[in-house]
Amino acid sequence: MSNHDFQYVGQDFEVPDGRAKVTGEAKYADDYLFDNALQAKTVKSPYAHARVRSIDTSAAEQLSSVKAIITHEDVPDSPIGQPILDGEPKTFGYPVAAVAADDEYAAAAAVEAIDVEWEVLDHVVDPVEALKPGAPNPRSNGNVPTGEAAGESAEGQGGGTAAIDTVKWTDADFSGRYPENPGEYTLKWSWGDVSQGFDRADHIVEDVVTAQPIPTNPMEPRSTGAHWQSNGKVKAWVSSQSMSLTHTGLAGMLGVSPQNLTLINNFTGGGFGSKGTSYPQMGVPAYLSKQINRPVKIRGTRKEEFHWGNGRSTLVSKIRIGVDDDGRITALDIESIADSGAYSNSAMSTLSSAYNCILQCYQPETARLRGIGVFTNTPKRWPMRGPGQNQAGLVISQVADMAAEAAGVDPLDLKITNAAQQETDEFDPETAPKTGNERAPLTSAHLGTAYEQAAEAVNYDELRQRSGTREGSKVYGVGTASASHQSGYIGFDGLVAVHTDGTVEVRQGAGNLGTESFAAVARMVAETLDVPWEQVEVSWGRSDKSSFTLGQFSSNTTFTEGLANVKAAETAAQYLRELAAEELGGTAEAYDVSGGMVSHGESGESLTLAEAAQVAVDTGGKYTAEEIPDFYQENLVPLTIAAAQGVMGNSLVAFGKTTGEDLGGFVTSFAGAIAEVSVDVETGKVRVEEMANWNDSGTIVHPDSYHAQIEGGAIQGIGYALSEHYLHDEDTGIPLNTDLYKNKPPSIQDYSETPLQTGGVGEPDPFGPHGAKGVGEPPYGAAAGAVASAVRDAIGVTFHEFPISPSKVLEKIDSGEADI
């Protein structure tokens, strides 16, 4: 741990938005009230796949309370993503028309007055089924996204290419868990000679495991207020986890320039990836408002979250592992089918992210990884907390245990032996653990250490001793697993202003998802500028005050937004030194910025930040952004410069821009988890008796938030392994468990009963701001995989499907497969 060198980094602090949240003062999108506002509701498809033949709105138009009606013909189409309204709705519950009325009662009545004539089309909800010859295509133009996967940074939040084709595995035998003799794959990675790797192996194991789909279930359903003014400017109050990407995304969706769109989003009740950028629930009220130039609100409902929201992709993986007698993985061969739902190409990203996670965590000597993404008539599969990576953490943990058993080594030893663990203190791209088809070096990697620290926290040896023992009807088991996530990106902007009252304002651009990483960004600026925390303000929640950055997803805000703003703070410090030299004499280098002062190292002459900022205002030029240096003019996104408008000329203004020079590898955060479970062999009930979830996230910036992220991720991961799922009726394609009590995410009573230890390795990343990486996603996949591994350890049978509900456990026992 090197946190001891820091003044603020590594210390807990009161987050700037906390009081508003606990007092109820915080306003979420649906809390805003407007004069003269109208309320929107939508007309939805009652079929899993249908085409609108005609829409008769005449009766609704006669209602005096109805002020605007739009149909799919009034909004832009979308080649592959979710259109605002769809003339060929590809899932149950997808909207085809919308109304704005005086109030919500009137809007609901108007929806019922609209008559739609449907042409019902064939549907498919099972991703494997979609590849069968003769099976219907989920979209009229195909069953498979064939474009390039979006980069992991985008995580399907955009990017990628929209291409659709029809691929059927005509020669495959679909009778087993995974199709034999499969057809074409659309993603193919390999290095080394995997067949030689298997030749070198002393033991080979193989199994097929499916990670199930689940909805994202953010606590705040997606509500939006929009006001399209008669002057063409649009203001929108939204629920998002990304300011910059949502701002540009919504501008594109509405066909307005970003400068004409102001986005307000102070608080967000979670998103788990599903609110990374603009979504149709923003477009509906905006296009209705365009017709009448009055504010229009749409209140997102819980039911709509299930139908019109997003979910985690199914991942069906056939995994073959070759190991030597020491448990070293000599060959890894995986084939997978992933699900995009109806409205995205993100199955491609699911595959690449899943494979990256497995490569990062298991560092095989040779590998061949193939996969195909398919469409189904189910809600959009969109990033959900470790999208691909956490499915990977779940599907591989039991198969890795099979390999350990075959080799006669302890499963934890196998996982540590193969884990990404750097051999040198300094970053060395040659010897660093690698990832991806390009074999990119990881900037830092301490998964082995994370496992070892988790093992110490739970006394792994003791749990291993208890493994398989029985107490009444309960059998104990211990499991291990890991997950990882790319968690740092460059190419983004930072903006720091020093006001003439001495306040340092960080105009950062992350959203306020609830993770508090936006506050950690300001904390890192305080560290860099060595300015008293009380003097630091972080602004958030308005597009016109936000520098451009990636969204608050992909576990990346701390690194990405932190680095851009730390660079801005470094520039601000340099400006302060130059200004002090100008004012007090001497060279800029002779001055230090510390304790809220700019002081000469020898004479002790100093300026307060307030005085220095006044000198900046008096001097102007680059110091106040009245002249913007060429580098920033050329490289900053215009929105960042626009976000400086309010402070230009009246404060010291410093920009930050991260570029390729700031990063020499692939930033990856890791989690290693160890779980003990008990399995009641009479009721099938699995209880997590204990878990340690340890993360390699670089320097820990804000311990409270850090541990909260691991706790939340771990609990969500336990729910993924044990209770949560998304169920569609195959005959009708209609989702069945569209309530929280049927869908069964873990809740407070599940949480409070799980003894959970969380921790961090804390080794700094050489490229991270103050050594920080990210934390949000890996604890989830590590927890899910560790629970699956532990259940398998307890009753000696591999679970091929999830969640491991009491019924699945009892079926394994009844069939005699379980070893109890």
Next chain:
Amino acid sequence: MQQDMIPPLTHVDATSVDDAVATLQEHGTDAATIAGNTDEINWMKNRMRTPEVLVDLKGIDEMRGIESTSDGGVRIGALTTLSNVVDSDAVNAGFSVIADAAGEIATPQIRNQGTIGGNITQDSRCWYYRNGFDCYRAGGNTCYAITGESRDHAVTDYSRCITAHPSDGAVALMALEAEVVIEGPRGTRREPLSDFFVGPEENITVMNDLAHEEILTHIEVPSTWSGASFYYEKVTDRESWDFPIVNIAAAIQTSGGSVSDVRIVSNGLAPTPKRLRNAESAITGQQITESNAASAAGTVLPNAAPQPDNRFKLGLAENLTERALLGAE
């Protein structure tokens, strides 16, 4: 569909049972009743039920509260919240299995709002029925669960519709031979809880025999089982709000070391709370030993006809029966 808005209606606060009955009579099937309103509100928000008049029973004081009766039983007003049932001294003194069952219903918030009357009169939890499928129970002519997702459905005693009864309170009360008191246009009637529930063979669209203009006012638990040994267990997917995959309530009386009387009732197995009579008769007169319990739990569902995805319930019912016999205290 998914409007999440209750259509306009007239909300009537009933002042007495007679008033409520009269209002229901007046409006016929245009009227519906609410008490805790933890469930009806969802039917209305989803616009699957659109009553014009909503008769709110919450203000009827005579239907609330718990009292010990002169003969040693306990009388529970139907409007008593589940939390109050859990905390009731009168219930816990001799009939703690009711509190045990009520304490595992839903969530603390729902137990503070929901009533014991609502818990035993609740509608089917079949996800097809609740999602608007035109199934038998909804007046159609098919059961979607039989060909679809039926893990949570009945394995025995069903007829066309395979819904399983979801109540936790019902199994505990039925194990204690509770009776329900019902007020209607023709006055008061009472019947054993075991007769109150109605299976699909009798009437496929309802779960009990409460007529539209009738009000369940009280539940009366006789002294018969006071102080007996009890057992309650509920198997669920998660700790937070969940309906039973299978639950079980048992009341056991012993005399001279042997079982003199026993009642075992289970939900999640049949469209109505299921008495496990085979196990009851097998253990009666026997000492409760591990082997006797195992033997009594051997064939608790002799007429079971499960679906492929809920066959596991047969073994689960046997395991729970054995646990109930051995664990009752």
